[in-house]
Amino acid sequence: MRVEQIAVFLENKSGRLAEITEILAENGINIRALSVADTADFGILRLIVNKVDLAQKVLKENGFTVGKTTVIAVEVPDQAGGLAGVLKTVEAEGLNVEYMYAFVNKSGEKAVLIFRFDDMDKAIQLLQKAGLTLLSGEQVCSL
């Protein structure tokens, strides 16, 4: 139960993020979730979109360095302790979170947590065993 994610290399210069979102808009691609990780010199934009392959193609055509990776989307009730429960499950087994970001679905009842773990297969196994709801890419985009 993995979700495809697009990552784009960003040099720290103004206007790059706007350019990417415009390219996606022009191609009718909807961004469901995103995060930007940055250092002093560069950034990485991570996106979950409804048309992954098209997004990768058009960004590449526009000269961006694009990578496709998979992440795990966990749905939790949007209430105190939601994230803590998930982290407790995986950290007890020694797994590390490489990065994560989150968004709340439209109805506002559920939160979706996007994770990249150092050991993805084991993480999926543990989370499923703990009875947590993992979403597919389609499910994430149709929320």
Add this chain to the structure above:
Amino acid sequence: MNMMRVKEIETLPRAGLEAIQLQRLQSLVHRVYKTVAPYREKMDAAGVKPEDIQSLADLKKLPFTTKDDLRDNYPFGLFTVPMDDVVRVHASSGTTGKPTVVGYTRGDIEMWASVMARALSMAGVTKGDMIHNAYGYGLFTGGLGAHYGAEYLGATVIPVSGGNTKRQITIMRDFGSTVLLATPSYALNLADAMIDAGVDPEDLKLRVGIHGAEPWSENMREEVERKLGIRAVDIYGLSEVIGPGVAMECLETDRGMHILEDHFLPEIVDPDTFEPLPYGEPGELVFTTLTKEAFPIIRYRTKDLSRLIAEPCRCGRTLVRMEKVTGRTDDMLIIRGVNVFPSQVEHVLMGVEGVEPHYQIEVNREGNLDTMDVLVEVSEQVFSDEIKVLENLTRKIQVEIKDLLGVTARVKLVEPRTIKRSEGKAQRVIDNRKL
């Protein structure tokens, strides 16, 4: 050092000097032809025999030697003596991964010390001086070359080497240094550090600074002289010829450095046709060593642009002068005194898996120190959605550049195609230094 003898040599009438040069050249050519296969092969290919060198004008019949020859015969292939007779080696940057290696016999070390001592005395340095030698000690010829020259002269030498600026200032003040040997940029750095430390250069005993190993302008000279309250003079040398002590500015000259011509025979050639040019014409500087034993070199193309000045100098020396080097015929950069070829950076990048050799080198002077940024385009192969992976990559490139070139570079990842390509060919170097 026998100053009478030095004066005699340095003020010889040209005919007398040229007779010495010719005799030494002939003996050198016979020796390398006999002992070094690569030289013999090149001379045979050019159809020239040692006997063909009947005058100094015949020098032009001999093939040139370039850095490529040194690389092809790496490390010791051009040495003329058995390794048992080699007492020291030095190395400088090659154009790719391999350094350029040079060797010295005991006699070479002695000769080098003597020319360096003569160079020092051209700047008015005597055995009574306290010489603060801030050139780097190690494979680089600067530190040890200057050191042996200072000892040969009988002066007191402080082998302080580079770095640790605060301690340098303390030593300079407490030991009473009178002569500073340093790259011009480091001399300026020292001057600024003194001001920061509340030390007035006027309170020091410094009298003269001898600066080389990197390009510097007349403006920089004025700045060094003003800030440190000293006379700043220019010195020239390169490891392929011997190291520091090939040419030196005297205190009387209005321009140019005296070449120690009884040991190093200079020529200026057209950088395109390689035809020898008369005195006064600008071109590429070429040197033949006349007295070296382990690693003599014939018609070495330095790729430094200069011109030779034949007019007699006010100091009375008849040695020809070379003008301050005005540029290079290749793309070599000098960063904080270290020779850097863009091809070396390319070599490092090619060695890192997935990295494409799309790069650009940006050189700036921040304060008095040169900085080098290496911009590397991020390819899909090395790109990752994790910050730490990309940071590890920049660190790895940085470490390998430092290992190979001896220079710390800032590595910056940039988006693909951000490095401008002109006519399909990328511009590799942007040098923003105002020299």
